[in-house]
Amino acid sequence: MALPTLLFTLLAALGGVQAVTVYGQTPLVTATSLAPGASYTGLAAYDTRILDPPPLPEPRPPTQFGIQLSATSNNVQGLSIPLSGAFYGFSVEMSVVTQVIGLNGSFIHPPFLNMMSLVAERAGRVHVRVGGNTQDFARMVPSLADGKAIEKQVVNTNNPTQTPGLLYTTEILYLLSNISSLTNVKWYLGVPLNDSTNLALDIVEWGERILGDSLLGFQVGNEPDLYQRHGHRVEGYGPFDYFGEFGDVIAGIKALNVDTANNLIGPSLATGDWYPEDIWNTGFIPAYTESLGALTVEHYPDDNCAALYEGFGTPVDPQQEFARYLNHTAGKDIVSIYLNSTNIAQQAGKPFIMFETNTASCGGFPGISTSFGAALWAIDYGLTMAYSNFTHALLHVGGQNVYYNPFTAVPTNQSSFNEWTVGPIFYSVLAVAETLGSSNNSRIIDLNQNEGNIFTPGYAVYENDNLARLALINFMTDSSGANDYTATISIDGGESGQPNGTPAQIQVKYLVAPSVGDKWNVTWGGQSMGGQFEADGRLKGELKIETIQCDQQANICQVKVPAPGFALVFMTEEAMRESEPASTATFATTAITKAKNTATIDQAVLATSNGNKGMQGRYGSTSAGSNAAPRAAGAYPGAVALLAVVAGAEVVRRAISRHV
Ligand SMILES: *[C@@H]1O[C@H](CO)[C@@H](O)[C@H](O)[C@H]1NC(C)=O
Ligand SMILES: *[C@@H]1O[C@H](CO)[C@@H](O)[C@H](O)[C@H]1NC(C)=O
Ligand SMILES: *[C@@H]1O[C@H](CO)[C@@H](O)[C@H](O)[C@H]1NC(C)=O
Ligand SMILES: *[C@@H]1O[C@H](CO)[C@@H](O)[C@H](O)[C@H]1NC(C)=O
Ligand SMILES: *[C@@H]1O[C@H](CO)[C@@H](O)[C@H](O)[C@H]1NC(C)=O
Ligand SMILES: *[C@@H]1O[C@H](CO)[C@@H](O)[C@H](O)[C@H]1NC(C)=O
Ligand SMILES: *[C@@H]1O[C@H](CO)[C@@H](O)[C@H](O)[C@H]1NC(C)=O
Ligand SMILES: *[C@@H]1O[C@H](CO)[C@@H](O)[C@H](O)[C@H]1NC(C)=O
Numbered sequence: 001m002a003l004p005t006l007l008f009t010l011l012a013a014l015g016g017v018q019a020v021t022v023y024g025q026t027p028l029v030t031a032t033s034l035a036p037g038a039s040y041t042g043l044a045a046y047d048t049r050i051l052d053p054p055p056l057p058e059p060r061p062p063t064q065f066g067i068q069l070s071a072t073s074n075n076v077q078g079l080s081i082p083l084s085g086a087f088y089g090f091s092v093e094m095s096v097v098t099q100v101i102g103l104n105g106s107f108i109h110p111p112f113l114n115m116m117s118l119v120a121e122r123a124g125r126v127h128v129r130v131g132g133n134t135q136d137f138a139r140m141v142p143s144l145a146d147g148k149a150i151e152k153q154v155v156n157t158n159n160p161t162q163t164p165g166l167l168y169t170t171e172i173l174y175l176l177s178n179i180s181s182l183t184n185v186k187w188y189l190g191v192p193l194n195d196s197t198n199l200a201l202d203i204v205e206w207g208e209r210i211l212g213d214s215l216l217g218f219q220v221g222n223e224p225d226l227y228q229r230h231g232h233r234v235e236g237y238g239p240f241d242y243f244g245e246f247g248d249v250i251a252g253i254k255a256l257n258v259d260t261a262n263n264l265i266g267p268s269l270a271t272g273d274w275y276p277e278d279i280w281n282t283g284f285i286p287a288y289t290e291s292l293g294a295l296t297v298e299h300y301p302d303d304n305c306a307a308l309y310e311g312f313g314t315p316v317d318p319q320q321e322f323a324r325y326l327n328h329t330a331g332k333d334i335v336s337i338y339l340n341s342t343n344i345a346q347q348a349g350k351p352f353i354m355f356e357t358n359t360a361s362c363g364g365f366p367g368i369s370t371s372f373g374a375a376l377w378a379i380d381y382g383l384t385m386a387y388s389n390f391t392h393a394l395l396h397v398g399g400q401n402v403y404y405n406p407f408t409a410v411p412t413n414q415s416s417f418n419e420w421t422v423g424p425i426f427y428s429v430l431a432v433a434e435t436l437g438s439s440n441n442s443r444i445i446d447l448n449q450n451e452g453n454i455f456t457p458g459y460a461v462y463e464n465d466n467l468a469r470l471a472l473i474n475f476m477t478d479s480s481g482a483n484d485y486t487a488t489i490s491i492d493g494g495e496s497g498q499p500n501g502t503p504a505q506i507q508v509k510y511l512v513a514p515s516v517g518d519k520w521n522v523t524w525g526g527q528s529m530g531g532q533f534e535a536d537g538r539l540k541g542e543l544k545i546e547t548i549q550c551d552q553q554a555n556i557c558q559v560k561v562p563a564p565g566f567a568l569v570f571m572t573e574e575a576m577r578e579s580e581p582a583s584t585a586t587f588a589t590t591a592i593t594k595a596k597n598t599a600t601i602d603q604a605v606l607a608t609s610n611g612n613k614g615m616q617g618r619y620g621s622t623s624a625g626s627n628a629a630p631r632a633a634g635a636y637p638g639a640v641a642l643l644a645v646v647a648g649a650e651v652v653r654r655a656i657s658r659h660v
Contacts, residue, residue: 044363045400045408046421046532051367051517053477053564054323061453063485067470071491071501073462079443081346081389085436088382088429089127089394090406091356094134094190095152095166096399097175099409104149105174111420113587114537115407117183121581122433124440125184129355129394130176131219135190136232138166140202149175173210180214182587187214188265193221194232196245199252208258217263217293219355220249224267225274239274242267243282250291263293268355271299276341285348294391295345298356301334305362318365325359326373326475326516328457331381335388342389354385354393364404370423372564373516378428379566380473383435383459387446395425410533420537422529424513424522431511431524434579435471435568439463449487456485456561463575467491470569474561477515483563490555500555507576508546508559511566545576
């Protein structure tokens with residue numbers, strides 16, 4: 001009985017907002033959840049609960065309003081710092097690497113590769129972090145039984161803070177490296193910090209060696225402000241203690257004698273028990289500026305711990321909670337506590353990253369985390385972070401036991417391709433990538449449009465100083481069309497001072513679904529990743545981009561935004577071409593998942609593979625052990641043989657249909 005009491009004491013102190021990653025929890029079944037098939041009953045990621053949209057706001061927002069814009073950024077106050085389309089990336093809990101990324105260097109899950117390829121072709125690259133609470137207790141070992149690359153200890157399932165030990169081999173790093181040789185994924189890794197007197201730094205040594213240029217940096221400690229609360233540090237552990245441990249890691253790495261690129265990352269506060277300012281006040285940034293690659297925080301706007309564990313009070317009703325995700329205040333509230341810190345990071349010349357986030361910790365909420373409403377929330381939250389000078393944000397992927405995944409593999413004893421489940425927030429990552437483009441030089445502003453109405457937010461993006469795109473959101477649901485809104489855009493000539501800079505036509509790409517509660521009828525430019533258990537990581541269907549004729553005489557372009565929906569408005573042809581890859585490299589769904597690649601190239605796939613964007617230098621062989629690929633410059637030895645199993649690389653030319 002001591003344990004529950006102790007747990008209660010520890011956990012009762014938790015406030016409403018904190019981040020706890022869940023391990024080994026029992027299946028999350030709610031009375032209202034319907035399992036689509038007997039074998040999936042209870043796994044949160046496949047919960048099919050559909051929520052009703054919240055009632056329409058009173059008073060209703062105006063449905064006609066103007067947006068006055070300048071053609072160039074010269075006179076625009078308050079633009080963000082220059083940003084990359086790789087703004088949104090993914091954070092993969094270390095313990096679920098084999099579930100979502102791959103089993104070993106020659107067994108990569110093709111849907112994962114396909115999805116990374118989709119983002120990379122829009123953004124130029126994708127940032128993926130492998131870490132989380134499990135990184136602190138992870139240790140590298142020379143080998144594991146049965147050739148496994150990773151192995152988890154069993155833990156007490158009623159303790160949200162008990163972290164399983166994780167053993168892994170260098171195979172995991174080869175897996176990541178092999179992925180980077182196929183599509184432009186860059187990785188963040190974590191240094192374990194559960195025991196700062198016996199540092200385990202092999203991941204730094206081997207990570208540098210194996211990943212080389214594909215490595216972005218090493219996170220030192222995960223949510224250290226919660227260490228004491230979770231029983232991982234003695235009472236009194238404070239910001240200066242973390243400061244000291246960070247210094248110990250730097251000293252330990254120096255002693256390793258490996259060529260590190262000053263790429264350490266911290267403090268990754270959950271912003272639960274400490275504020276970032278508590279760390280800045282220790283002198284952290286100037287003391288370690290030579291070693292610091294980025295400054296980080298982690299945060300979830302809410303938690304669902306009460307549904308899982310005793311001592312957290314009554315679980316919230318997701319239907320009641322839903323409205324809290326469906327307006328512009330939601331994202332702004334999360335970001336507000338970091339505005340001082342993004343400014344401090346900018347002064348210090350460091351990137352500022354939301355290193356782990358999603359709809360709610362403790363797995364997210366059924367019905368909310370898997371909804372189209374969450375997709376709109378994630379776009380608005382992401383663009384608010386961008387406007388607030390965050391440089392990147394990583395959406396957490398927690399495996400089959402959580403609701404909030406952007407993508408979820410089938411349970412591992414099922415057939416492992418073609419049957420993934422893509423969550424609506426994956427589309428948010430594509431939408432944000434396309435909103436910012438691939439130039440690394442987009443600056444964004446919150447337009448505060450429609451007199452700042454929180455249900456109809458919008459943003460403008462200036463790329464290389466010219467107005468390139470608008471991102472317009474409608475959080476309401478009304479199938480009658482009465483709450484669709486029409487934004488009337490007028491442009492002046494900016495620097496030239498001309499009052500009329502309106503183009504002849506603009507183009508619009510929509511992310512839509514019938515309701516904010518919807519899960520499987522989401523389309524992005526008319527395309528879909530497929531419904532539950534239907535995804536192989538590729539967009540399906542024909543791309544549809546609307547063309548809108550402007551009235552140049554009157555200096556107006558009118559864009560309709562459905563309720564609910566997101567509209568990405570391309571102000572120039574060039575802005576659209578940059579966001580819309582002419583072709584997408586995808587990876588065969590059969591080749592990699594066989595121990596020996598027997599079946600490889602789908603003939604239908606070959607027939608369409610005459611484009612080649614992103615596939616230069618890719619070679620494959622259909623016979624095991626043979627490989628015609630030349631070694632890519634700078635690739636670590638061993639990063640090439642893999643290509644033999646990705647023989648069915650496909651390139652699909654996308655038809656763009658225009659609807660005038
Ligand atoms: C740190 O984690 C390792 C690996 O899980 C474990 O063996 C060790 O006992 C832990 N040390 C402390 C002090 O928690
Ligand atoms: C910003 O953070 C710095 C460093 O902790 C602190 O001195 C300053 O008071 C903070 N400013 C605001 C407005 O919170
Ligand atoms: C808007 O979102 C905020 C933040 O979640 C929430 O507190 C508020 O109740 C929401 N407003 C409405 C009208 O739903
Ligand atoms: C972002 O940084 C720019 C450039 O320093 C600054 O002008 C702007 O006010 C900042 N935005 C916010 C929301 O802090
Ligand atoms: C798959 O795994 C689940 C859970 O471990 C088990 O109940 C089920 O019987 C397995 N199915 C097959 C086909 O092995
Ligand atoms: C964007 O930045 C990344 C990282 O610095 C760089 O590798 C890439 O080449 C840049 N892209 C462009 C178009 O400059
Ligand atoms: C959404 O998709 C589901 C499953 O594919 C389908 O049964 C349902 O009719 C669709 N709903 C709407 C409103 O289109
Ligand atoms: C990778 O995993 C597959 C599937 O478990 C296995 O057949 C293969 O032998 C493994 N390869 C290596 C190098 O461990």
